[in-house]
Amino acid sequence: MADTRERDIIHAFVELSNELVDGYDIVDLLSGWTTNCAQLLDVAAAGLLLADGRDVLHVVAASSERTHDLEVFQLQRHQGPCLDCFNTGVAVNVPNLEVEAHRWPDFVRIARSKGFASVHAVPMRLQGTTLGAFGLFGDTPGSLNEDDLALAQALIHVASVAIINERAASDRDVINAQLQHALTGRIVLEQAKGVLANEGNLEMQDAFAVLRRYARDHQRKLTVLADQVVNREVSGQEILRHARFTSIRP
Template sequence: MMTSDRERDVIAAFVSLANTMVDGFDVIEVLSSLTTDCARLLDVASAGLLLADGSRVLHVVAASSEATRNLELFQLQREQGPCLDCYRLGSPVSAPDLADRREVWPQFVDGALGAGFVSVHAVPMRMHDTVLGTLGLFGTDVGSLAAEDLSLAQGLADVASIAIVAGQVAPDSGSISAGLQQTLANRVLLEQAKGVLAARGDIELDQAFELLRRYARDNRIALADVARSLITRTLSARTVIDHIRTSGTTT
C-alpha cells in the first residue's frame, strides 16, 4: 500500500499533467516532467519516452537522464529492444532480468548492461486505437515492478497521451500525426540548444537541459521558444547560464 508521502507525490504528478490541458502548454516540458516523475515515483532508476512520427518511425522525445536518452537512441539504431516491441504490440513488455533476454535483443542487452541497466519495463502511449509511442522504465536492479507501479506508469502515460493531442474535439490519425510532428520538431530544437549551452558553458548535457528548463519556467516561456532563441542567438547562452545565480535558485 502506498505511503502518505508517495500518495501526495502521485497526486502532484497527475495534477501537474492535468494542469497542462490549457492553451499554450509546453508538450516537451510535459513529457520531460513525465520521465522525471516516473524515475522518482516508481522503483526504477530512470525513464525514457519514444514517440512515432507520421511514418511510424520512433524518436526519443524525453528522458530523465542523458544516459537513458543515449540507450533509447541505441535501441532505435539497432532496431531491437523492449520499447520497440511494446510499440509494435501496443501492450506492456517487461524484462525483469535483461541477461535472460540476450537471445531476443542481443545488441540492446549488451548496450543496456554496459550502461548499468539490468531490467527494463515498457508501457505504450495510446490515444484511442492509435499507439503514439512508449514509456520505458530502466532499472539498475534485477526484478519485476509491482503491479501498482506498472498501473501507475500506464496511468501517467495515458494522461500524457491525452495532453499531446489536447484541444482536439475528435482527434483522428491525421491530426494526431500533425501534433506529434510538431513535438518532434521542437525536440530537435531542444537538442541543438542543449549542445550550444553545453559547449558555451563547458557543462554536461544533463545540466544544460536543467538550465534550459529552469530558465523557461522562471520566465514563463515555452522550452521550444527558449531553444529557438538560443539557436538564432536572440538569447545568449551566458544569459541562461547566469540566470541561476542571479535568480538565487539552484538546479
C-alpha cells in the same frame, strides 16, 4: 513512507492538470512528466519514444542522459523492448536483462554497460492508435508490481491526452501534426542543450536543467526559448548567468 508517496502522486497529477488547463509546451511537459514517472515508480530512469507520421520512432523525453543515449541506440540498431512494445502494442516486461541477451544482443550489452538490469516497456495508446512506447529502466533485476503498473498506465493516459486533445483524437492528420510538432521541438531542444553545454562547459543534463529553469522563471515556452538560443536571439551566456544567480547548476 506510503503517505509521502501518495502526496508525490497527487502533486504530479495536480501539476499535470494545471499545465493542461493553463496552456503548455508539449516538450517541456513530457520532459517533466518523464522525470516524475521515474521518481514515482521507483525506477532508475524512464524514456519516451513517439512515432512520427510514418510510424518511425524518435526519442522525445528521457529522465537522464544515459537513458536518452540508450533509447537512441535502441532505435539505431532496430532492436530492444521499446521497439517490440510499439510494434506489437503489448507491454514488454524484462525482469532480468541478462537472460534476454539472445533476444536483443546489442541492446542488452549497452544497457548493462550503462548500469541497467531490468526494463518494462508500456505502449502509449489513444483510441486505438499506438503513439509510442514508454520505457522504465531499473538498476536492479525485478518487475513492477501491479500497483506501479496501474499508476504507470494512468500517467501514460494523461500524457497521451496532453499530446492529442480528445476532440481531435479520431483525426489521423491532426494526430500526425501534433506528434510532428513534439518531435521537431525535441530536435531544437537538443541543439539548444548543445549550445549551452559548449558555452558553459556543462554536461547535457545540466544544460537542460539550466534551460528549463530560465524558461519557467521567465514564463517562456521551452521550445520557443530553445529555438531562440539556437538562432542566437537569446544569448547562451544570459541563460548561464541566470543559472549562476539562482544557483541551480546540478
